[in-house]
Amino acid sequence: MNILVINCGSSSIKAAVINGISGNELLTMKVERIHDKPLVHINGSTIDCIGSGHEAALNFALPLIKDHLNEQTLSGVGHRVVHGGNKFDMPVLINEEVEKVIKEVSVLAPLHNPVNMLGITVARSVFSDLPHIAVFDTSFHQTLPRRALTYAIPKQLRDKYAIRRYGFHGTSHEYVVGLAADYLKADLNALRIITCHLGNGSSVAAVEYGRSVETSMGMTPLEGLVMGTRSGDIDPGALVHLALEEEMTIKDLSQMLNKKSGLTGLSGVGNDMRDIVEKSSKGDDDCRLALQVFTHRLRKYIGAYTAVMGGVDAIVFTGGIGENSAVIRHRSTQRLDYLGAVLNEDKNNDVILSNEAPVQDFAMNHSRVRLLAIKTNEQFAIAQETVRIIEKKNKVNTKPTIPIAVSGRHIHLTQEAVEALFGKGYELTVKAPLSQPKQFACNEQVTIVGPKNKIERVRILGPTRSKNQLEISRTDEFFIGIDAPVRASGKVENSPGIKLIGPKGTYQMKEGVICAWRHIHMTPEDAQLFGVEDKDIVDVEVSNGIRPLTFGNVLVRVSSKYALEMHIDTDEANAAELPRYSEGVLNKTDGSAKLITKKKKH
Numbered sequence: 001m002n003i004l005v006i007n008c009g010s011s012s013i014k015a016a017v018i019n020g021i022s023g024n025e026l027l028t029m030k031v032e033r034i035h036d037k038p039l040v041h042i043n044g045s046t047i048d049c050i051g052s053g054h055e056a057a058l059n060f061a062l063p064l065i066k067d068h069l070n071e072q073t074l075s076g077v078g079h080r081v082v083h084g085g086n087k088f089d090m091p092v093l094i095n096e097e098v099e100k101v102i103k104e105v106s107v108l109a110p111l112h113n114p115v116n117m118l119g120i121t122v123a124r125s126v127f128s129d130l131p132h133i134a135v136f137d138t139s140f141h142q143t144l145p146r147r148a149l150t151y152a153i154p155k156q157l158r159d160k161y162a163i164r165r166y167g168f169h170g171t172s173h174e175y176v177v178g179l180a181a182d183y184l185k186a187d188l189n190a191l192r193i194i195t196c197h198l199g200n201g202s203s204v205a206a207v208e209y210g211r212s213v214e215t216s217m218g219m220t221p222l223e224g225l226v227m228g229t230r231s232g233d234i235d236p237g238a239l240v241h242l243a244l245e246e247e248m249t250i251k252d253l254s255q256m257l258n259k260k261s262g263l264t265g266l267s268g269v270g271n272d273m274r275d276i277v278e279k280s281s282k283g284d285d286d287c288r289l290a291l292q293v294f295t296h297r298l299r300k301y302i303g304a305y306t307a308v309m310g311g312v313d314a315i316v317f318t319g320g321i322g323e324n325s326a327v328i329r330h331r332s333t334q335r336l337d338y339l340g341a342v343l344n345e346d347k348n349n350d351v352i353l354s355n356e357a358p359v360q361d362f363a364m365n366h367s368r369v370r371l372l373a374i375k376t377n378e379q380f381a382i383a384q385e386t387v388r389i390i391e392k393k394n395k396v397n398t399k400p401t402i403p404i405a406v407s408g409r410h411i412h413l414t415q416e417a418v419e420a421l422f423g424k425g426y427e428l429t430v431k432a433p434l435s436q437p438k439q440f441a442c443n444e445q446v447t448i449v450g451p452k453n454k455i456e457r458v459r460i461l462g463p464t465r466s467k468n469q470l471e472i473s474r475t476d477e478f479f480i481g482i483d484a485p486v487r488a489s490g491k492v493e494n495s496p497g498i499k500l501i502g503p504k505g506t507y508q509m510k511e512g513v514i515c516a517w518r519h520i521h522m523t524p525e526d527a528q529l530f531g532v533e534d535k536d537i538v539d540v541e542v543s544n545g546i547r548p549l550t551f552g553n554v555l556v557r558v559s560s561k562y563a564l565e566m567h568i569d570t571d572e573a574n575a576a577e578l579p580r581y582s583e584g585v586l587n588k589t590d591g592s593a594k595l596i597t598k599k600k601k602h
């Protein structure tokens, strides 16, 4: 799986061909001086470009990649896209619709997205037979809670201009937390990690149990930490003051904040951290201040993000500065003992990261919080994502998916039971239709009374049936003190009974309490498509949950009255931590499951 990764930026175009599985780099290319006389550096040689500007440079440089690849084939192209707005929470296969949406959100990143789009357009024409995937800097942070992404300005303006925190560097933050979890031999879903990506642009993220819950960059990459040339956090009142007193225009302010501030503005010697560290060690006071402001702000964020997550298990340093500067790591992590992070000076000084050893721990052995330096690799991360989407695309084409619904406790009643509980001649009333045709949730509820406890407000599902059936989870069973069997719907023989209380009377169910066997409803046409029959037992793979998993022993129910849907109970859904709209892929098994009441026919 060789993937061409393209990062088409405003001042340079970077591209690489990377194996999306092993990370091996087969080719690198960089185009510089795009607006002057572009130069193409490709695998060590330099070529003058014909024409200037992004479009000419791309049209000249991308076909060169084809020539350099000789016999090696490409499987796809991954594009870095800076801003996905709130439209993309994961990488996507690019088509006309996706291009349209990327263009729509470009208003949020006018310096970046239009050139990213140009890269996509030219690459799609040069490599027209390959799948192209967009990987967004913002998508990892789409899990930010409302309280973290909302700015306290009037709602009408927030809504009209989509002003909110989006966050950037998501590809890097996501990549390094994955490496951190692997290194710590821990489940990412059990870790609270603060990631400090410190490069020319810098940002911090709080990644709680695998999800980004806070990050320092905002609507644009200007907010947060002190960066190479960007100011990071500043009182907006200071800008108003400058506009009034210095008569600075919007353009002047933007130029100052983006290009002349940060380490450049503080140090007076430019944006290279190496120079600043060296000059400060020789007594340069501006450089000393630059280091102090840089690390003070980072420490502030580390403390704040620990508070946001209610604790921290690992703090990660990455990006050119985070990976290479022992001084910055030292200054940012010393005296963090109060939160359980104890720096080991020697290990910190000895950190040398490589592709073979991309993670090093520089905390004391007894430190409860691990301090990690990690080599990021955004290009490889984009290549990996591209492979994942290509594989998913191929999979979806061959295996249709099944929507999964969680069924909470509920009861089906006979007309006799309804009348005993609600009065003579009573008819159930419709509260809401269910996904299965002609089925509905009723307004009516009953109380179920077990030997140990009772549960109130159990929803009745209509219409009435020929047999009473109460479907509860194992947790409910323990609570009310009943041991009910796992059964297919309708199979209530020899199951326990239970007492019901309604507004007009009580009713004793003689049998009918079951724990519903997980099952799939489908039509005969669906069954033909999946190659299964009624009462078959299958496995269903689910890959969009917190972790990939397989539900074994799933009963197939076929009827023209059904709509395609798999039903699991709340215990199973909770244990699996499935997102709200999950889908599964069906796998047939050998039918050896014990629970089946009628044997599989083949």
Ligand code: ADP
Pocket (backbone or CB within 6 Å): 198, 199, 200, 201, 228, 271, 272, 273, 274, 275, 277, 319, 320, 321, 324, 325, 326
């Ligand atoms: P970008 O955000 O452009 O990808 P990088 O992640 O490559 O940037 O980081 C560039 C920054 O890393 C520069 O400020 C550079 O000075 C800094 N850097 C690289 N090596 C060192 C080092 N040994 N000590 C301090 N800073 C370093």
